[in-house]
Amino acid sequence: MTTTLRPVRDEDHDALFAWQCDPAGIRMAAFTREDPSDRAAFDAHQHRVRTDPAIRHRAVERDGVLVGTVAAFTMEGDREVTYWVDPAHWGEGIATDALRLLVAEEPERPLFGRTAVHNTGSRRVLEKCGFVVVGEDSGWAHGVGAQTAELVLRLDA
Template identity: 35%
Template sequence: MSEWTIRPATREDVPAVVAMLADDPLGAAREDPADTATYDAAYDRVAADPAQHLVVAERDGTVVGTLQLSVIPGLSRRGATRTIIEGVRVARDERGSGLGTELVTWAVEESRRLGATLVQLTSDASRTDARRFYERLGFVASHVGFKLPLDD
């Protein structure tokens, strides 16, 4: 039996999720846990979209991990459905416990259950440990990603 319960995130989980998103140098520069209205509105959009699966991992009633799985139907790859894993975070005290592996394994299995034929994710190039982690789980760095910020 697992040490953690993976379940859909609720509005009450949002502060814990945002705290995990902000708990590293990259996240600290782009997240603002004090801006609760922004995150509550984002949660509402995610919760209203059936193609979005925001989950948390809980141990003994405490949220200790999270990720978001997005389902994207498409025409390429012969009409394939793909999923994208985003925002994988594990609480500082749980790092190295196997929870990250359990979360990503859950996402891959859920992707299969949802009919996806491809699972994608991105990780910031500076996160070398994350890259090794994803490669150990079978992910291949096969593409170069690009981003264009649309902020003023």
């Protein structure tokens, strides 16, 4: 099976929105939009992400089928990565493959990844791609409805 990255297209939005409304995905991601079911907010966010040249936002395909997204963006001066995979494809190595591909095309270092402490799968993805834990943070997580601890991971090379 081959994982590839391509630019996100308008026709991807319905699938991306559906995945980001999945209750299990919301709980795992934890740090989501206040109302993940707000399609107007989702569309506004997608427009902002797709038109900002500083954001590297890619659709993830497995054998030509859309299965997720991966992105690099700058927040508070740090270059960060994020990814989201269709819950129907969790556990297939897609997030790891996609992040490796993104890291290869993203020249800026260091890169940071954040994951809710309870999201051990996401931590494994980051660590398989060379990220190491450098600290902890916490914040209000809409996905779990409470203050939630998160790990901060860093990739230097």
